[in-house]
Amino acid sequence: MAITPIHTQNKTDLLALTLPQLQQWLVESGEAGFRAKQIYNWLYQQLTPDFSLMTNLPQVLRTQLAAEASIGPMIVRSEMHSKDDRTRKILLELADGKLIESVLMLYPPLGENSARATVCVSTQAGCAFGCTFCATGQMGFDRHLSAGEIVAQVLYFARELRATPWTATGLPGSTPIDHITNIVLMGMGEPLHNYANVMQTLRILNSPEGFNLGARHMTVSTVGLVPAIRKLSQEPLQVNLAISLHAPTDELRGQTMPVNRKYPLRELLAACQEYIATTRRQVTFEYVLLAGVNDTPGYAHLLGELLAPLAQYAHVNCIPVNATSADYHTPGPEAIRTFRDILFEHGVSNSVRAERGDDIAAACGQLRTRFEKRNASKQ
Numbered sequence: 001m002a003i004t005p006i007h008t009q010n011k012t013d014l015l016a017l018t019l020p021q022l023q024q025w026l027v028e029s030g031e032a033g034f035r036a037k038q039i040y041n042w043l044y045q046q047l048t049p050d051f052s053l054m055t056n057l058p059q060v061l062r063t064q065l066a067a068e069a070s071i072g073p074m075i076v077r078s079e080m081h082s083k084d085d086r087t088r089k090i091l092l093e094l095a096d097g098k099l100i101e102s103v104l105m106l107y108p109p110l111g112e113n114s115a116r117a118t119v120c121v122s123t124q125a126g127c128a129f130g131c132t133f134c135a136t137g138q139m140g141f142d143r144h145l146s147a148g149e150i151v152a153q154v155l156y157f158a159r160e161l162r163a164t165p166w167t168a169t170g171l172p173g174s175t176p177i178d179h180i181t182n183i184v185l186m187g188m189g190e191p192l193h194n195y196a197n198v199m200q201t202l203r204i205l206n207s208p209e210g211f212n213l214g215a216r217h218m219t220v221s222t223v224g225l226v227p228a229i230r231k232l233s234q235e236p237l238q239v240n241l242a243i244s245l246h247a248p249t250d251e252l253r254g255q256t257m258p259v260n261r262k263y264p265l266r267e268l269l270a271a272c273q274e275y276i277a278t279t280r281r282q283v284t285f286e287y288v289l290l291a292g293v294n295d296t297p298g299y300a301h302l303l304g305e306l307l308a309p310l311a312q313y314a315h316v317n318c319i320p321v322n323a324t325s326a327d328y329h330t331p332g333p334e335a336i337r338t339f340r341d342i343l344f345e346h347g348v349s350n351s352v353r354a355e356r357g358d359d360i361a362a363a364c365g366q367l368r369t370r371f372e373k374r375n376a377s378k379q
């Protein structure tokens with residue numbers, strides 16, 4: 001499908017273009033196509049934010065680019081670092097004034113594994129799916145983000161790490177990390193609702209001539225849009241898939257996730273099975289633990305029974321809820337332990353996501369909500 005680049009003040013956002021599209025755009029503007037590779041190198045390998053610094057381009061071209069093109073225009077309205085500096089969050093203002101959030105999560109090297117720097121990006125301003133525990137879901141839907149607006153979030157943190165590599169405190173011998181190793185589409189919005197722009201983003205970031213991030217280092221998280229999951233399984237670019245499950249029965253899931261009324265569990269699980277059969281890849285099932293709601297031993301058994309047929313192809317990520325309203329509470333360590341042990345009894349592999357960034361409102365949508373409330377109270 002052809003992707004129309006977004007034009008801000010009549011400028012073409014180059015971050016929305018794949019390399020062949022950039023080439024085509026240059027040729028249509030009367031320029032030599034080979035400049036595209038040079039520009040791609042400046043954008044994604046040198047991480048240059050400004051055309052005037054692209055010194056191997058002729059001066060006339062640099063001036064023309066500055067007049068006709070842009071590099072992900074957006075304003076950083078606030079940047080917060082957690083006390084341990086392992087979580088950083090930015091609030092970005094898009095060209096039309098919409099606000100979105102992106103998060104950088106830094107992980108020190110563990111055992112054999114090297115350090116990781118993961119960017120969690122937004123794919124929409126707001127979200128149309130209204131999950132009851134999610135701050136973004138409570139805002140409603142504003143609009144889809146363009147591929148350029150998603151790519152720009154990654155480049156922001158890539159530049160920050162390039163300028164100041166991060167070393168885990170207390171691990172003086174570890175190599176500083178100066179580049180992004182992973183991206184997760186787990187910020188504001190539903191990635192598969194913005195399918196074309198999301199796939200375009202992944203292709204751009206995957207390009208060996210550009211950012212060169214492997215598909216295995218990208219994760220798409222979905223609320224469970226069945227037709228889009230099927231489509232994703234047919235894509236040549238095989239990224240990781242995470243399904244926001246959060247309940248093992250239609251009754252409970254329908255209460256917290258309205259989407260379940262459209263795509264009930266039976267259909268969702270059938271699509272996952274198809275995805276696994278086609279790709280032979282493991283699927284992660286995210287399970288936000290809501291104390292007293294979905295974290296009881298009874299629900300753990302039901303979840304185990306639901307996923308046991310997928311055997312080693314299912315992994316559950318237990319996520320203690322980041323409470324965004326008075327309605328939900330984070331379970332204590334014992335409830336989490338019991339829940340996980342029951343899953344193990346059913347042979348379902350699982351892990352628990354370490355809470356992070358509490359002091360900077362790290363759950364998706366929380367920072368924007370807080371920012372808007374503060375501004376409203378000032379008026």
Ligand code: SAH
Binds near residue numbers: 322323324
């Ligand atoms: N819309 C997509 C991706 C964005 S949300 C999806 O729903 O999968 C990314 C993950 O954060 C989802 O698993 C979502 O359920 C979870 N999430 C939302 N609100 C949360 C909260 N308050 N605490 C913990 N996780 C939350």
Ligand code: SF4
Binds near residue numbers: 134244
């Ligand atoms: Fe949207 Fe995902 Fe939040 Fe649900 S959890 S409201 S799908 S962003």
